[in-house]
Amino acid sequence: MHAQWLFVGEAPGAEEDARGEPFVGQAGRLLDNMLAALDLARGRNVYIANVLKCRPPNNRTPTPLEAEACRPYLDRQITLLAPKVIVALGKSAATTLLNVDASIASLRGRVHHYCGVPLVVTYHPAYLLRNLPDKAKAWEDLLFARRALSA
Numbered sequence: 818m819h820a821q822w823l824f825v826g827e828a829p830g831a832e833e834d835a836r837g838e839p840f841v842g843q844a845g846r847l848l849d850n851m852l853a854a855l856d857l858a859r860g861r862n863v864y865i866a867n868v869l870k871c872r873p874p875n876n877r878t879p880t881p882l883e884a885e886a887c888r889p890y891l892d893r894q895i896t897l898l899a900p901k902v903i904v905a906l907g908k909s910a911a912t913t914l915l916n917v918d919a920s921i922a923s924l925r926g927r928v929h930h931y932c933g934v935p936l937v938v939t940y941h942p943a944y945l946l947r948n949l950p951d952k953a954k955a956w957e958d959l960l961f962a963r964r965a966l967s968a
Contacts, residue, residue, distance in 0.1 A: 820864035821966065822857060823900035823934075824848070825891070826941065827909040828869035828879050839865045844942035848906075851942070855959055864898050866891060868913045884913045895932050902966040903934050904959070907941030925958055928965045937962040 824840075832842045840848050849859065857863050869879045869887050895903070905911035908921050914931045915924065915938075924938040939958035940951050 819900075820862060820898045821901045822863045822962075823895065823898055823903045824863065824865045824906055825903060825910045825914065826865070826867045826906045828867050829872045830876060831872065833867075834872040839867050840942065843946060847942040847945060851955070851959060854956075855963060864894075864900070866894055868910050878909055879913075881913075892932060895934065900934055902962050903931055903936040904962050905936060905938045907944060910941075911938040925954070926961065935965045935968075937965055 826839060829839060830842060833839050833845075839845070848865070852858055852863055859865055868884050868891060870890055873879050873883065903914070905914050905924075911921065911924050912918060914936060915929055917924075921938060921940060929936040929938065937958060939962075940948075940955045945952050945955055
């Protein structure tokens with residue numbers, strides 16, 4: 818499978834871990850709605866992955882060591898999928914992929930690169946469910962990613 822868009826989150830939650838599929842809960846439904854607004858859909862032109870491939874104990878933030886242990890798997894996914902753009906969902910995914918310690922605000926609005934692929938940073942859908950005003954910013958980020966894809 819090749820996907821033009823690759824969305825990368827932090828790690829599976831309980832429901833994702835149980836079903837073996839990323840972003841299947843309420844945050845996943847929000848992400849699917851955001852994708853649909855861009856005329857995108859998972860499995861068609863979108864692939865969704867996580868930095869970590871298994872759920873950390875007590876759903877805590879992954880440690881740098883855990884992220885590094887899973888990085889070869891993510892890198893292999895990127896090679897096989899050959900995405901045209903990567904969207905990092907949330908601070909944990911963004912800082913892990915970019916190997917920086919920075920805020921989402923400082924990373925948004927510009928094109929970064931990972932494995933030679935343009936990477937755009939936006940908010941995690943679970944964060945957006947708790948912070949509704951930032952949904953407009955996330956929409957701006959997705960439109961920015963679409964522009965980066967066509968550039």
